[in-house]
Every structure is written in structure tokens, then in C-alpha cells.
Amino acid sequence: MTLLNDTHNPALKSWLASANSAGCDFPIQNLPFAVFRRKGSSEAFRGGVAIGDQIVDLAALAKSGLLTGEAAAAAQAGAQDKLNALMALGTPAWSALRLALSRALREESAAQAALQDGLVPQAEAEFDVPARIGDYTDFYTSVHHATNVGKLFRPDNPLLPNYKWLPIGYHGRASSIGISGQSFARPVSQIMPPGATEPVLAPSRRMDYELELGVFIGPGNALGEPIALDQAEQHVFGLCLFNDWSARDIQGWEYQPLGPFLSKNFASTVSPWVVTLEALAPYRQPWTRPQADPQPLPYLDSAALRSEGAIDIELEVFIQSAAMRAQGLGEHRLSRSNFKHAYWSVSQMVAHHTVNGCNLMPGDLLGSGTQSGPTLEEAGALIELSVGGSRALTLPSGETRTFLEDGDTVVFRAACEQPGAARIGFGEVRGTLLPARALN
Ligand code: MN
Numbered sequence: 207m208t209l210l211n212d213t214h215n216p217a218l219k220s221w222l223a224s225a226n227s228a229g230c231d232f233p234i235q236n237l238p239f240a241v242f243r244r245k246g247s248s249e250a251f252r253g254g255v256a257i258g259d260q261i262v263d264l265a266a267l268a269k270s271g272l273l274t275g276e277a278a279a280a281a282q283a284g285a286q287d288k289l290n291a292l293m294a295l296g297t298p299a300w301s302a303l304r305l306a307l308s309r310a311l312r313e314e315s316a317a318q319a320a321l322q323d324g325l326v327p328q329a330e331a332e333f334d335v336p337a338r339i340g341d342y343t344d345f346y347t348s349v350h351h352a353t354n355v356g357k358l359f360r361p362d363n364p365l366l367p368n369y370k371w372l373p374i375g376y377h378g379r380a381s382s383i384g385i386s387g388q389s390f391a392r393p394v395s396q397i398m399p400p401g402a403t404e405p406v407l408a409p410s411r412r413m414d415y416e417l418e419l420g421v422f423i424g425p426g427n428a429l430g431e432p433i434a435l436d437q438a439e440q441h442v443f444g445l446c447l448f449n450d451w452s453a454r455d456i457q458g459w460e461y462q463p464l465g466p467f468l469s470k471n472f473a474s475t476v477s478p479w480v481v482t483l484e485a486l487a488p489y490r491q492p493w494t495r496p497q498a499d500p501q502p503l504p505y506l507d508s509a510a511l512r513s514e515g516a517i518d519i520e521l522e523v524f525i526q527s528a529a530m531r532a533q534g535l536g537e538h539r540l541s542r543s544n545f546k547h548a549y550w551s552v553s554q555m556v557a558h559h560t561v562n563g564c565n566l567m568p569g570d571l572l573g574s575g576t577q578s579g580p581t582l583e584e585a586g587a588l589i590e591l592s593v594g595g596s597r598a599l600t601l602p603s604g605e606t607r608t609f610l611e612d613g614d615t616v617v618f619r620a621a622c623e624q625p626g627a628a629r630i631g632f633g634e635v636r637g638t639l640l641p642a643r644a645l646n
Contacts, residue, residue, distance in 0.1 A: 210487055213237075213308040216628045220311045221318045222325070224258030231621060231631020232256035234311050237304055238479040238632075239289055239444065242331040251334045253284035253292060256479055256633075257311055260325040272320055277306035288338045289422075289480070293443040294568035296425045300443070300482060333387075333478035336446070337422055337569030339380040343559060344418075344450060344470070344573035346374040349549040351578035351586060358594040359458065370500050373550040373558045375572075378450075379471035383571065386635045390451070390473040392612065392642040398459040409642035410453035410469075412595060413610040417523050417586030417618055419545055420448035420476050421552055421572040429565040435508050438553035439483055441566065445519075445552075447477035447618045447635040448573050454589050454609070476571070477618075477635035483552075488627035490514035493551050505561055506554050515553060519545040519632075521577055521620045523586065528613030529603045537617055538602050543579040543586050545620075612641045 213235065219226050220234040232238065238256050243249040253264035265285035267273065273281055280303035283291040292300070310317035346352055349369070356364030368374065384390075392413060396405040424443040427433050433441055450470060457469035493515030495501055521544060524537035550558075555572055576586040585591045588609050591599060598606035610616070616639075620632040 211305075213304055213484070214488055214627070216626060218308070218628075219313045220257060221313050221315060222258045222260060222311065222322070224260065225311070226258070230258060230629070231633055232258055233628045234308060235628035236481065236485050236630045237307055238481040238485065239284065239292070239336065240478040240480065241288060241334045241336050242326070242478070244326065245330055245332045251287040253286065253289055254326070254331075255307055256328065257325075259328050261328055261331055262307065262311075262321065263324050263326055266324045270320055270324070272310065272317055273303075273306050276302035287334070288569065289336050289443070290338050290569040293337060293422060293424045294426075297440055300424075301484060304482065304484060333385050335383060335385050335476060336478065336480050337571070339383055339569055339571045340567050342378040342380040342383060342474075342571045342573070343375050344378045344575065345550065345555050346575040347548040347550040347555070348575055348578045348586070350547065350580055350584075351576040351590065354578060354582070354585065354590040355587070358589060370549075371503070373555050375555070375559070376465040378474070378573070380571070382471055383474045383476060384637075386475060386477050386637070388473060388475045389638040389640050391640045393453050393456065393468065393472040394642055394645060395453070395456040395468040396459055397455045405459060407645065409645075410456050411609065412454035412589070413639055414452045414454050414588045415523070415610070415616045416450035416452055416576040417521055417541075417543060418448040418450050418576060419519070419574040419620075420446040421555065421574065422446065422480055423566045423570040423572070424568060426567040426570070427560055427565050430563040432563060433556055433560045433566070435506060435553050435557040436510050438556035441556055442483055442552060444480040444482040445486070445632075446480045447620055447632050449475040449616060449618060449635055449637055450573055450576070451475070451637070452587070473637070474573075475635050475637040477633055479633045481630060481632055485630050486517055486519070486622065489518045489622040489624065489630065491516040491518050491546055502554070506557060511551060511553060515551040516546045516548065517552070518624070519620050519622050521545060521586070521618065524617040524619070525601065525607070526615045526617070527601060527603060527605055527611065529605055530601065533603055535602050540599065541583060541585055541591060543577045543584040545574070545577055547579050548574060548577065610639050612639060614639050
């Protein structure tokens with residue numbers, strides 16, 4: 207597991223003033239990665255690291271000669287238009303780059319003059335999906351979400367018996383994963399209307415979001431060689447925000463017996479910034495399992511998991527309707543939750559995914575599943591907040607919502623905060639639902 211080191215010291219300050227302001231997502235203790243270029247330009251996308259309201263350009267840094275050894279090699283790998291090569295290098299390289307950047311960005315660093323002219327303001331940047339995502343697997347790690355949704359889909363049998371024994375997942379679609387700012391048409395597919403005996407082809411009327419974290423895989427494993435639980439985090443590059451948009455009426459008709467299909471694969475949205483596990487080290491918590499529940503099989507259990515397998519990350523969901531935008535109303539918070547409530551850890555997802563010999567590759571994405579907390583107010587999807595569409599939520603504009611309407615923008619934000627540690631933010635992921643395409 208990741209140990210605390212010099213880079214986590216909460217007293218560290220940067221020569222860049224915006225990195226030191228209270229509430230900043232990207233202080234010198236964070237240093238998350240993205241791929242970016244200047245907005246509206248035809249520049250090549252390349253890797254960057256957030257500091258305050260600026261971006262350190264890894265392509266420029268690699269050329270500058272400022273770094274040496276493993277840190278220089280990591281910056282060189284991160285200079286490409288996707289982060290796969292950097293992800294493939296593994297923890298020692300990421301750590302060396304993090305330490306070198308931390309030193310170069312500190313107050314009174316001799317590197318200030320060389321670095322500051324090359325910074326790109328985040329407000330002047332556009333971002334791309336950080337990796338070529340070869341494969342994407344979505345999990346279902348919140349027992350609260352699984353129980354709430356299970357009650358709606360199967361009132362007599364909400365939580366299936368396998369849930370407490372293995373991290374449930376399905377193989378999703380990588381081609382439709384987009385970067386924050388994505389907008390997409392309301393999907394059309396087969397829906398079985400309530401009380402009907404035959405399905406219709408129609409736009410979804412029950413559009414939802416899913417509040418998730420994305421897990422980017424670093425070094426992969428060879429086909430046939432499982433990753434052991436206590437090695438699993440060596441294969442994780444970092445975490446981002448992830449919106450797994452879902453069409454509940456399409457899902458309800460199609461999902462048995464093989465799981466979600468067109469209800470999920472029309473769009474999913476990632477945040478630009480990927481926060482490394484090393485940056486999250488101060489926010490580790492014991493992973494626990496209620497005594498009355500089945501305890502994990504040995505391949506999903508360890509002392510390290512029990513002592514620090516969970517991560518305390520506060521998650522928030524906001525909505526802004528087209529009418530709210532027109533009226534100048536800001537985003538309205540729908541709920542808050544926390545990743546520490548997950549029933550299965552990041553390491554358990556990786557260990558279970560590979561226990562049969564399945565090979566993960568650098569840049570693969572795992573979704574955590576919707577992160578609902580123990581109370582209904584902490585639900586991470588509208589299907590839970592509106593109790594299956596039976597209870598409307600009221601927005602500041604006076605509009606009501608059970609599911610999403612055309613023009614709705616959904617924004618997730620996340621951050622870690624506790625006394626004695628620097629705030630570690632994730633930025634945001636946002637996306638907008640557009641009207642359905644005309645049916646022929
Ligand atoms: Mn999902």
C-alpha cells in the first residue's frame with residue numbers, strides 16, 4: 207500500500223499562488239494527470255499535470271531537460287496524446303515524476319523560472335479522454351444502490367445471493383466514453399410500456415445518471431496470470447469521476463438474462479483529471495464488512511485491505527436545467543455521498559476481475575458502480591432519489607424531476623478533506639442530455 211512521504215506534507219506551498227488558496231482542488235499535494243491542448247487550437251493533445259488553476263505541460267517539461275532519470279522518462283511517456291505509455295510504466299515512475307514535480311513547484315524552487323512561462327491556464331485548455339480505453343468494465347460496488355435498485359426491479363428479491371460474495375460487474379462499451387462536456391441525444395431502443403404486452407421502439411423516458419468513480423489501470427497482467435489482492439493497487443494508475451448515463455426503461459426490458467446493453471452503451475463521461483492513488487494516501491480508511499455478512503473468500507481478503515482498503519472521497523451531484531440556465535440560476539445539488547461506503551474496494555475489483563486469468567491492459571477503465579450512501583438522500587442516481595419515478599424532486603426554478611429532461615446538465619464533483627492533510631480535489635465531470643433524434 208502507498209506510504210505517506212514528503213509530497214503529502216500539508217505545509218508545502220507552491221510558488222504558484224492559486225495552488226495555495228483554500229478550497230483549491232489542485233494544491234501541490236495532488237498533481238493529477240490529464241491530456242489537454244489550447245482551446246480551439248490544432249495543437250497535439252499531450253499529458254499535463256494540474257497545479258492550482260494552471261497545467262504543467264509534460265511535453266514541454268520532457269524537452270526542458272529539467273528532470274533526470276526515472277522522472278524524465280515518465281514525463282517523456284506522458285508527453286503523448288494519451289496517457290497509456292505513462293500508465294504502463296508503473297508506480298516507481300509515477301512516484302518519481304510526482305516527487306520531481308512537487309520539488310519543482312515548491313516555494314523557492316530553482317525550477318520556478320524555467321517552469322512558470324510554460325504553464326497553460328486550465329481556463330484556456332480543452333481536454334480529451336485521458337487514455338485509449340481498450341476495455342471498460344462496470345462494477346456495482348454500493349450495496350445501498352444495489353438494494354435500492356433491486357427493490358424497484360425485483361421487489362420480492364432485491365439483493366441476489368451472489369452480491370455479498372463477489373464484486374458484480376459487466377463488460378461495457380469503451381467506444382462511447384467521452385470527456386467532460388459531452389452532450390448526446392436521448393437514446394432510442396425497445397421499451398415495454400407499463401401494462402403492455404408488446405414492446406415499442408421509442409426514446410427513453412426514464413433517463414438517469416450514475417454517480418461513479420472511474421479506475422484507470424496502469425501496468426496490466428499477462429493472460430492467465432491473476433493479480434493478487436495485495437498487488438492490485440500496483441496496477442492502478444488513478445481515479446477519476448465517471449457518469450454512467452443510464453436509460454432505466456430500456457434497461458428494465460433488456461437486462462435479463464445477460465445484463466445491461468443499449469441502456470448503457472450510448473454514452474458515458476469521464477472527468478479530465480485522474481488523481482493518483484499516491485495523492486489519495488492520506489485518505490485511506492479501514493475496509494470493513496458487517497459481522498453478520500459473509501466474509502470475503504481468502505483471495506479477496508488481506509490484512510492490508512482491512513487496515514486501509516477504503517478511501518474517503520466526498521462525492522456530489524448537481525443539476526442545471528435549460529430553464530435554470532435561462533433564468534441565471536446556478537447548479538442545484540441533488541445529493542452527496544462518499545466512496546468509503548463501497549461494499550467492495552478498488553483492489554478487490556482488480557483481484558476478482560483477473561482471478562480467472564483475464565488480462566487487464568494499461569488504460570483499461572473500471573467503473574465503481576453507482577456510489578449511493580446508507581440513506582436515501584445520499585443516493586447516486588435519480589431512480590433512487592425519485593423512488594422509481596414515484597416521488598418528484600423540485601428544482602429552484604419550480605420545475606420538477608423524476609428523471610432527466612432534454613437540456614439538463616448533470617455535474618459531479620469530488621474532493622477529500624480532513625484536518626492535517628491537504629485537500630485533494632477531482633475537478634468535475636459534466637454532460638448534457640439533448641433531445642432524441644427523429645424516429646424514421
Ligand atoms: Mn453503472
